[in-house]
Amino acid sequence: MIEKILTGESSQYWKALAITLAGFILARLVKNIIHHWYQKNTLSQTKMLLEKFLFYLIFLSAVVWALKILGFDWKVLLGAAGVFTVAIGFAAQTSVSNLISGIFLMSERPFQVDDLIEVNGTTGIVLSIDFLSTRLRTFQNALVRVPNEVLMKAEIKNYTRFPIRRIDLDLSIAYKENMKEVKDLLLQLVDENPLCLDEPAPLVIHKGFFDSSVNLMLCVWGKKENFLTIRNGLFEDIKTLFEEKGIEIPFPQRVVYMRQDGLKKE
């Protein structure tokens, strides 16, 4: 074939090559147009899918057309397909499962591109949802490829689905402290932080009496993008507040009673 192309004996090879190249260029062009036209108005996931779908549709159509010009007989392929179906079926079992899972994920939409999700202990921002796998970028800037089949079976936590999040802070205070007073101080502290939402109202939950401390949980709501700022800021403010007010944050301790009668026997 190469010899024929080089010698110029067969113009259909040049024609097929030109169609393939033109198809590729056209596919890229359409992809770029969609990327720019829908930059602001469309969800990035929808845009990404549309780009890929149209790119492969145009490019593969061009390839099929080019092969037809070269005289490729599709009936032969279809006939052979029957023979290879079983073998391909076994080999592509995982891929097909991932593909079907990917279609379900796209229709169900438990998360979208740019969401922060946790799956199987991995937390990361969704970079892309492809037909076979989903790519995450972790906070350590590592790329994690999760097969769609795994995502279909796993429990997924989507941290950024809703605009606001609740931030829970576990706190411990000594037994001698006045719980009501501590609760009021904590709520006042939250009230003075403009990033903490006024509604839903913050609350303090008494978690119980433990070995060395009374445990509380301070629950405040904030915008999802302020999650870390609020959390870090509140921990700093609470420590400062406790120090100012002389509220003790207890260390684990054990009280040992010495029995007087036992000592006398010795």
Place this chain on the structure above:
Amino acid sequence: MERIWKEHHFKDGDKGLFSVGPLSLKIESHAHDWVLSWKHSSNPLEESLSVELPCQCELDIDDNYERFGGQHRERVLKFSPLLPDLPVVIRPEKTFYVLPKEEVILFVSVPMWLKVSLANSGTLLKEIPSYRPPDTWFGVSPNEGEICYAIRTKARLELSDMPLRPYRAIAAIKVVNKAKDKLFLERIKVPLPNLKLFESESGIYLTETVVIEREKDGTFVDVKTARGFHKDFGSTKKIAEPRIPPTSSLMRKALGSVLSSMDF
């Protein structure tokens, strides 16, 4: 009273200190940049209002700090007032009902934003709130709703009771209750970004009135704006357009969620 909303002339190397209620703003004019630094007092009711330009004092404001570089041909900054960039949810401090077949006008004082721009070109440097109200969520559940600013109000019914401060605007909310039962006003969303801002002859800042009507069957049919109470201040002039122009669909959207009580 010190005028803050005007053009301020700087020379090379000048420092200016502006106190606008709880906001302290320092501006430095350098050869090739403007430096803005500001902080807010912990007391939201701080009433200071002063301009020191040039200011010789050593200033220690490093809470927020931004620089704006350029050829620095303009030496004049313009300070303009703006309404908040988000809707405000007002909550009366004490339980408040509107009686059946009655109407009330609630007056609320809302903090204004300080817009710092280059006087000639109009280039915006920064918008800084004179007081930054806390965030709140306005919606029926944590899934549906929108972020707003929260303001607790005494829900004053007499305009003469309102404290007049040049860095706060007076917003009026007229609630018409045509129903046979009383209307509990727990929280009201005021779409401030959709309202125009006016200034009276005496330097008082006013928004349009938000009118909320409740029909006989208990449904809310309309949210609209008017300039009902402006006549009490003599002639007023418009000084700022709405940040987001109100459209009929926007006001209709506001209608569905103008009053709320949440149940989580």
